[in-house]
Amino acid sequence: xxxxxxxxxxxxxxxxxxxxxxxxxxxxxxxxxxxxxxxxxxxxxxxxxxxxxxxxxxxxxxxxxxxxxxxxxxxxxxxxxxxxxxxxxxxxxxxxxxxxxxxxxxxxxxxxxxxxxxxxxxxxxxxxxxxxxxxxxxxxxxxxxxxxxxxxxxxxxxxxxxxxxxxxxxxxxxxxxxxxxxxxxxxxxxxxxxxxxxxxxxxxxxxxxxxxxxxxxxxxxxxxxxxxxxxxxxx
Amino acid sequence: xxxxxxxxxxxxxxxxxxxxxxxxxxxxxxxxxxxxxxxxxxxxxxxxxxxxxxxxxxxxxxxxxxxxxxxxxxxxxxxxxxxxxxxxxxxxxxxxxxxxxxxxxxxxxxxxxxxxxxxxxxxxxxxxxxxxxxxxxxxxxxxxxxxxxxxxxxxxxxxxxxxxxxxxxxxxxxxxxxxxxxxxxxxxxxxxxxxxxxxxxxxxxxxxxxxxxxxxxxxxxxxxxxxxxxxxxxxxxxxxxxxxxxxxxxxxxxxxxxxxxxxxxxxxxxxxxxxxxxxxxxxxxxxxxxxxxxxxxxxxxxxxxxxx
Numbered sequence: 001x002x003x004x005x006x007x008x009x010x011x012x013x014x015x016x017x018x019x020x021x022x023x024x025x026x027x028x029x030x031x032x033x034x035x036x037x038x039x040x041x042x043x044x045x046x047x048x049x050x051x052x053x054x055x056x057x058x059x060x061x062x063x064x065x066x067x068x069x070x071x072x073x074x075x076x077x078x079x080x081x082x083x084x085x086x087x088x089x090x091x092x093x094x095x096x097x098x099x100x101x102x103x104x105x106x107x108x109x110x111x112x113x114x115x116x117x118x119x120x121x122x123x124x125x126x127x128x129x130x131x132x133x134x135x136x137x138x139x140x141x142x143x144x145x146x147x148x149x150x151x152x153x154x155x156x157x158x159x160x161x162x163x164x165x166x167x168x169x170x171x172x173x174x175x176x177x178x179x180x181x182x183x184x185x186x187x188x189x190x191x192x193x194x195x196x197x198x199x200x201x202x203x204x205x206x207x208x209x210x211x212x213x214x215x216x217x218x219x220x221x222x223x224x225x226x227x228x229x230x231x232x233x234x235x
Numbered sequence: 236x237x238x239x240x241x242x243x244x245x246x247x248x249x250x251x252x253x254x255x256x257x258x259x260x261x262x263x264x265x266x267x268x269x270x271x272x273x274x275x276x277x278x279x280x281x282x283x284x285x286x287x288x289x290x291x292x293x294x295x296x297x298x299x300x301x302x303x304x305x306x307x308x309x310x311x312x313x314x315x316x317x318x319x320x321x322x323x324x325x326x327x328x329x330x331x332x333x334x335x336x337x338x339x340x341x342x343x344x345x346x347x348x349x350x351x352x353x354x355x356x357x358x359x360x361x362x363x364x365x366x367x368x369x370x371x372x373x374x375x376x377x378x379x380x381x382x383x384x385x386x387x388x389x390x391x392x393x394x395x396x397x398x399x400x401x402x403x404x405x406x407x408x409x410x411x412x413x414x415x416x417x418x419x420x421x422x423x424x425x426x427x428x429x430x431x432x433x434x435x436x437x438x439x440x441x442x443x444x445x446x447x448x449x450x451x452x453x454x455x456x457x458x459x460x461x462x463x464x465x466x467x468x469x470x471x472x473x474x475x476x477x478x479x480x481x482x483x484x485x486x487x488x489x490x491x492x493x494x495x496x497x498x499x500x501x502x503x504x505x506x507x508x509x510x511x512x513x514x515x516x517x518x519x520x521x522x523x524x525x526x527x528x529x530x531x532x533x534x535x536x537x538x539x540x541x542x543x
Contacts, residue, residue: 158307
């Protein structure tokens with residue numbers, strides 16, 4: 001019998017982890033553990049990147065609670081230009097920076113946000129995801145996660161960079177990502193291999209950050225309960 | 236973001252003292268910032284030798300990548316500020332008259348909705364005129380077929396490809412045909428748009444298929460060409476992907492394998508103003524059908540295991 005292709009095995013593993021009836025952190029952890037078992041060298045390269053980023057305080061300068069969220073104007077998956085003010089005029093918003101449609105952790109994260117959306121919308125609060133992927137891929141990520149909220153395109157990680165969230169993947173991980181079927185260059189329309197540090201900001205209608213999650217370890221995301229709590233207390 | 240700005244200044248001056256001056260910062264602060272960036276990237280970016288600095292191999296690779304992100308980031312900051320302050324946002328673009336504007340109208344409409352201060356200047360011209368508009372700075376951005384410019388001073392991005400096809404008037408004898416062949420054109424008068432970016436390729440293709448240009452009329456714009464085809468003065472072979480051809484019939488021409496790509500161009504190294512930078516990124520982000528080389532289209536499979 002033929003060995004199943006690595007990319008297929010990874011996709012199956014991902015689907016199992018995404019479907020778990022468990023908190024977001026557990027679903028992410030389940031995939032990370034499976035990946036460590038399947039490709040130990042990949043997990044080791046990720047560990048190296050993460051500790052390097054942590055040591056150099058990557059992401060530390062991103063807006064903190066109490067600071068203003070910088071304005072943006074980005075196209076959504078339909079090509080409509082959306083600015084921060086558009087959200088804030090309707091209520092507090094959670095902005096979730098994700099790495100792209102190809103990233104299993106982001107797909108789990110967006111899926112978890114989609115599950116939370118109904119609760120959020122009833123309370124006049126909103127969610128938006130921001131990815132460096134172009135529209136076709138942003139649209140795909142949105143449908144894949146059944147997300148009712150917009151997925152905005154941040155070309156070249158320009159907005160992420162103004163927040164100090166854009167990082168270079170590194171040569172070692174780059175090659176490993178390509179062979180695992182996770183290649184952001186096509187969806188980004190650029191070969192520069194920059195990615196955003198996944199981060200979530202809860203912004204009040206006054207434009208001030210009310211909740212913040214930034215972790216250079218992209219396997220970690222803001223817990224949905226924390227996000228909901230911060231969104232609820234934001235005005 | 237200042238780390239990146241300092242590194243870009245070093246990359247461009249290859250001199251720490253001058254880079255520090257350019258960034259209005261003391262040299263030790265600049266050196267510290269570069270060290271921080273190096274630790275984040277996991278490798279040295281510059282090697283110091285007396286007064287001069289050299290970029291390492293990693294530095295050389297990172298320079299254009301960080302430049303691109305930085306420019307986009309800078310543009311992102313500017314556009315947000317400009318909307319807040321209700322500033323005027325002038326935008327001059329040149330579009331080849333072989334490119335139908337219709338396909339770009341929704342993008343322009345969206346831009347004008349989001350930027351209330353938008354002041355659009357739209358130029359039309361042949362391929363070489365469009366290139367000239369860019370070179371002179373009359374236009375900040377151009378949309379055209381392949382531009383015959385020897386200079387590598389254009390940043391270009393391919394948006395989509397479109398095939399050439401035959402167009403005839405609604406009352407033409409070929410109008411009811413599903414397909415046509417070159418031999419059907421033997422008795423026809425051709426109309427040729429000398430302003431088309433691919434007129435050279437078209438002529439070569441006609442010659443190779445035994446069509447003599449002696450039986451051809453020449454026009455200089457697509458608009459005139461379509462008007463004359465409509466008036467039954469002749470038939471034409473033009474890019475048909477986006478063209479609005481009301482009252483005309485498009486017929487696939489067998490053996491014709493001519494395709495042209497439509498790209499967006501800006502002048503390399505020139506700072507993009509607010510509206511231009513936004514439009515450039517909108518065009519890059521948009522879905523143009525993605526027949527642009529590498530295809531890695533995501534397939535959506537509903538496995539029923541998703542949100543409920």
